[in-house]
Amino acid sequence: MEQILTLATNNLLSPIILSFALGVAAALARSDLSVPEAAAKALSIYLLFAIGFKGGVSVSSHGLDAKLGLSLIAGIILSAALPLIAFALLKVMTGLSRLDAAAVAAHYGSISIVTFVAATSVLESSGITSEGYMVAVAAAMEAPAILSALWLISRGGDGRRMDSDLWREILLNGSIVLLVGSFLIGWVTGEEGLTEISSFIVAPFKGVLCLFLLDMGLVAGRGLRRGGGVLRPGVLAFGVLMPLIGSAFGLAAGLMLGLSMGGVALMMVLSASASYIAVPAAMRVALPEADPSIYLTLSLGVTFPFNLTLGIPLYVAVASALTGA
Secondary structure (H helix, E strand, O other), X not given: OHHHHHHHHHHHOOHHHHHHHHHHHHHHOXXXXXXXXXXXXXXXXXXXXXXXXXXXXXXXXXXXXHHHHHHHHHHHHHHHHHHHHHHHHHHHHOOOOHHHHHHHHHHOOOOOHHHHHHHHHHHHHOOOOOOOOHHHHHHHOOOHHHHHHHHHHHOOOOOOOOOHHHHHHHHOOHHHHHHHHHHHHHHHHHHHHHHHHHHHHOOOHHHHHXXXXXXXXXXXXXXXXXXXXXXXXXXXXXXXXXXXXXHHHHHHHHHHHOOOHHHHHHHHHHHHOOOOOHHHHHHHHHOOOOOHHHHHHHHHHHHHHHHHHHHHHHHHHHHHHHHOO
C-alpha cells in the first residue's frame, strides 16, 4: 500500500498530471483558455508518431519471437472479450438502453493511446523498461471491441450489418494508420533511424505530452460540465469499476505471457483504458442513435482521469509486486 501511495503521489505531482488538472479546472471555471483545434491535432499526430516509432525501434533491436505473436493474440482476445463483460455490468448497474450500453461497452474494450503514452512516460521516469512491441499490441486492440459491440446489438434483433463505410472507419482510422505506420518505419530504420531524429521525438516528448493533456483536461472539464446529468450513481460507479476489472484481466494475460514488470503494467493499462478517439468515430457511423454524451463523458470525463491519477500507479505497483521486480 505504501508503494502505491508513493507512486500515486509522485504521479499526481508530475507536470503531466498537473497539466491535465489545469485544463479540467479551467474548463469547470468557464475560463476562455483553449488550445486551437489545429494545434491539438498536431500534438496528437506528434505523440502517435513518436510512440509508434520508438516501439518499432525497440522491436528491431529485440527481434521477432513467439512472445510477440502471443501478446498480439492476447490483446485481440482481451479487446473482443472486455466489451461483453462491460455490457453485462452496464445492464446490471445502470438503466441504459441496449444501444447505449453496447456503445459504451465498445469504448471499454478498445484502448486510450494517451493513457498508454502517459504510462510509458511514468515507467521511463521510474527507470522501468518494457517490451517495445506493446505499442503493436495497443494498435491491435483498437478494432475488435467495435466488432463485439456490433455483435451485441445484432443479438437484439436490430438487423445492423457491417458495410464498407464502417469497415473503412475501423481499419483506416487515422490514429491506427499513424501508429502502425510509424511503428513500421521505426522497425525498418532501427537504432540508426532513431539517432537521426532523436532530437525531435525523444527530448520534446514529455513537454508535448503536457500540452496535449492540458487540451484533454479542457475537453474533459467541458464534458463534465455539459454532461453531468448523465452521470447517475450506477453509471459513475461503472466508470471506475470497469478499469479495475479490465486491469485484472490484463494482469492475468501479462503474467501468463511472461512479460517483464513494465510489460505487465502496460498490458494492465491497455485493458483498463477506454477509447475516446477511434471508437467514438466508429460509433458515429455504426450506432448514430447512441447518445455520445454518455459514452464520451464516461470514457473521457471519468475513466481517463481515474487512470491518469490513480490507476497507473496502482497498476505499476501491482505489476511490481506480482512479478517480484
